[in-house]
Amino acid sequence: MTITRKIWPGLFLALFAFPLFAIELPPLSPSEYDASLAPGDTTSETTGPTVVESPKADAVVTDAVPAETLLTPYDSLWKRIRAGFALPDLDSPLVARHEAWYLNRPDYLHRMVERSRLYLYFIVDEVEKHKMPMEIALLPMIESAYNPTAYSHAHASGIWQFIPSTGKRYGLQQTWWYDGRRDVMAATRAALDYLDRLHDQFGDWQLALASYNWGENGVARAIAKNKARRKPTTYPYLQMPRETRNYLPKLQAIKNIISHPDKLGFPLEDIPNQPYFTTVTTPQHMDMQVAARLAEMTEDDFRSLNPAHTRPVITSNGTRTLLVPVDKAGIFTTNLQGYEEPLVSWQTYTLKKNESLATVAARFRISQERLREINGIKRHVNLSAGRSLLVPMDEDANASNFGDTWNTPEFQAPEERSGGRVTYKVRNGDSLYSIAQKHRVTVAAIKDWNRLRSNQIRAGQRLTIYTNTRTALR
Numbered sequence: 227m228t229i230t231r232k233i234w235p236g237l238f239l240a241l242f243a244f245p246l247f248a249i250e251l252p253p254l255s256p257s258e259y260d261a262s263l264a265p266g267d268t269t270s271e272t273t274g275p276t277v278v279e280s281p282k283a284d285a286v287v288t289d290a291v292p293a294e295t296l297l298t299p300y301d302s303l304w305k306r307i308r309a310g311f312a313l314p315d316l317d318s319p320l321v322a323r324h325e326a327w328y329l330n331r332p333d334y335l336h337r338m339v340e341r342s343r344l345y346l347y348f349i350v351d352e353v354e355k356h357k358m359p360m361e362i363a364l365l366p367m368i369e370s371a372y373n374p375t376a377y378s379h380a381h382a383s384g385i386w387q388f389i390p391s392t393g394k395r396y397g398l399q400q401t402w403w404y405d406g407r408r409d410v411m412a413a414t415r416a417a418l419d420y421l422d423r424l425h426d427q428f429g430d431w432q433l434a435l436a437s438y439n440w441g442e443n444g445v446a447r448a449i450a451k452n453k454a455r456r457k458p459t460t461y462p463y464l465q466m467p468r469e470t471r472n473y474l475p476k477l478q479a480i481k482n483i484i485s486h487p488d489k490l491g492f493p494l495e496d497i498p499n500q501p502y503f504t505t506v507t508t509p510q511h512m513d514m515q516v517a518a519r520l521a522e523m524t525e526d527d528f529r530s531l532n533p534a535h536t537r538p539v540i541t542s543n544g545t546r547t548l549l550v551p552v553d554k555a556g557i558f559t560t561n562l563q564g565y566e567e568p569l570v571s572w573q574t575y576t577l578k579k580n581e582s583l584a585t586v587a588a589r590f591r592i593s594q595e596r597l598r599e600i601n602g603i604k605r606h607v608n609l610s611a612g613r614s615l616l617v618p619m620d621e622d623a624n625a626s627n628f629g630d631t632w633n634t635p636e637f638q639a640p641e642e643r644s645g646g647r648v649t650y651k652v653r654n655g656d657s658l659y660s661i662a663q664k665h666r667v668t669v670a671a672i673k674d675w676n677r678l679r680s681n682q683i684r685a686g687q688r689l690t691i692y693t694n695t696r697t698a699l700r
Contacts, residue, residue, distance in 0.1 A: 302499055304497060307346075307360050307363060310353070310360025313359045313431055318475060320471070320475035325482055329491065342366070348501065352415060362435075365386075365417075367480050384407040390407075393406060393413075393416065398413060404535055410531075410549070435473065436474065445466075452464060506521075508545075511540065512540050539572045571619050575590070581611070583608075605671075605674055648690075649688050651687070651689075652683050652684065656685070
């Protein structure tokens with residue numbers, strides 16, 4: 227598919243004001259920064275960034291990344307990325323402010339870049355296949371700081387920060403065992419498909435990126451509003467939420483740092499232009515810990531490549547694809563073929579009448595906190611009979627006890643057996659207390675399930691409620 231976009235010749239880097247270190251910013255944590263612009267910003271929502279265009283009147287317009295970008299071999303991934311930059315540069319106080327924010331926090335910036343090393347080659351490859359501007363490969367830096375387990379208050383997850391509904395729309399499976407939004411390969415392909423569709427809809431990469439952050443309906447409404455007022459409908463002229471107004475300037479700030487790390491005083495360690503990971507398959511259920519051992523990796527390192535598997539067991543439906551470093555693929559396959567111990571040390575246990583989490587934890591020699599963590603059980607939730615739990619196998623369990631189910635037990639996800647989750651749309655006059663009474667749960671539970679910091683709710687807001695809990699009303 228051909229994707230149309232404008233590439234103005236040259237980047238005009240001399241226009242950037244490099245001595246930005248004198249800018250004083252209030253101290254912020256990375257989490258505060260990721261949520262929105264630093265406090266104290268009084269920039270109007272309608273004040274957009276300036277697009278730095280070529281002064282030449284006969285600028286050449288092209289449809290795609292130059293062919294030489296796709297054909298030239300690069301020894302450095304950063305060089306390959308820089309060669310693929312194709313969006314018009316922005317120059318505004320917002321860009322300078324975000325650039326300074328990153329440069330004043332070199333530890334945060336280094337951690338983000340270090341995390342990206344695992345996934346960046348794959349993402350660059352996918353961006354090139356889609357013939358997109360290479361700036362898009364940097365987008366996870368402002369979405370999630372390249373953290374594959376990042377989770378927002380809006381329930382967005384993964385490096386591309388898909389909310390559940392959009393993830394499902396683009397084929398990302400979400401079960402109790404596995405969250406495709408955290409699968410780097412699947413989520414990257416879904417994100418690029420989504421961006422492709424947004425670009426087809428708006429015919430402009432800046433509007434497509436704004437839509438990725440705000441939603442296509444929000445951008446479409448802003449365009450319609452400007453049309454009705456006979457105003458320009460390009461990105462700089464649209465009225466947007468503060469977060470979206472800062473979205474492209476953040477991306478431009480990262481682009482500036484990647485383009486000129488030395489001039490900006492940031493030592494950017496090189497990344498080889500070669501794949502970091504490859505895929506291996508396992509036909510059986512397998513402990514995450516065992517899989518890491520077979521690959522001769524630490525569990526944390528293995529999990530960083532396979533963050534979509536949210537439980538201690540990696541379930542398999544016949545063939546499960548896992549990611550390992552390129553130099554570990556042969557090791558994993560060889561070790562798996564010669565592995566004679568059980569692949570799984572967990573089992574599903576059905577809660578009996580009058581049993582509590584405490585009695586189950588004691589029976590299987592596991593702490594209540596760990597049992598809650600493994601099974602994703604929130605605070606304030608009491609469990610009812612029939613609920614299935616993932617618990618360790620008994621120490622005296624052996625192949626004769628479990629027969630063929632030792633290596634391939636029949637795991638059952640809790641919600642598949644007990645259900646009980648609903649989405650409630652807040653109406654005028656509702657309060658957390660009235661909603662809690664209606665669903666026979668506590669106010670504290672609703673706040674915990676939805677990560678609410680106060681009792682304030684608004685009409686139209688959607689709340690997740692688990693109706694199979696037995697919590698006392700407060």
